[in-house]
Amino acid sequence: MAGFMVVDHTGTIRSSNQQAAGLFRGCPEKLIGRSIASLIPDIPFSQNSPGFNARSLAHLSENAGWRESKGIDLRGREFQIKFDLSRMHDRDNPGNSICYHVKLLNVGGAHENPTVAIHGT
Numbered sequence: 001m002a003g004f005m006v007v008d009h010t011g012t013i014r015s016s017n018q019q020a021a022g023l024f025r026g027c028p029e030k031l032i033g034r035s036i037a038s039l040i041p042d043i044p045f046s047q048n049s050p051g052f053n054a055r056s057l058a059h060l061s062e063n064a065g066w067r068e069s070k071g072i073d074l075r076g077r078e079f080q081i082k083f084d085l086s087r088m089h090d091r092d093n094p095g096n097s098i099c100y101h102v103k104l105l106n107v108g109g110a111h112e113n114p115t116v117a118i119h120g121t
Contacts, residue, residue, distance in 0.1 A: 003104040009054045011036045025073040042069040061087040080107040
């Protein structure tokens with residue numbers, strides 16, 4: 001089953017369903033407010049440049065399609081996922097109307113053979 005998240009134009013997670021949270025070994029509340037890049041580090045992001053992050057998300061959504069990537073769960077363990085990013089409009093925040101819908105799939109074996117933590121736990 002696919003997991004779904006919504007991220008804003010800076011890459012901050014604004015909502016998540018239980019399936020997406022489960023992929024990262026957490027609950028939706030633990031994902032909200034985090035940077036998507038902390039969970040999917042292959043998304044090119046810069047901590048100091050929200051403009052760069054917005055352009056990166058726009059580029060990924062324009063070139064839509066499933067991408068295979070590594071995910072990092074909340075315990076810092078790597079696993080393989082696929083993600084797809086599509087642009088949407090945030091009706092709840094008309095002043096900042098761009099956000100992104102992120103679809104996530106487990107690519108078999110997630111958490112069965114985790115690698116060493118890279119962010120430390």
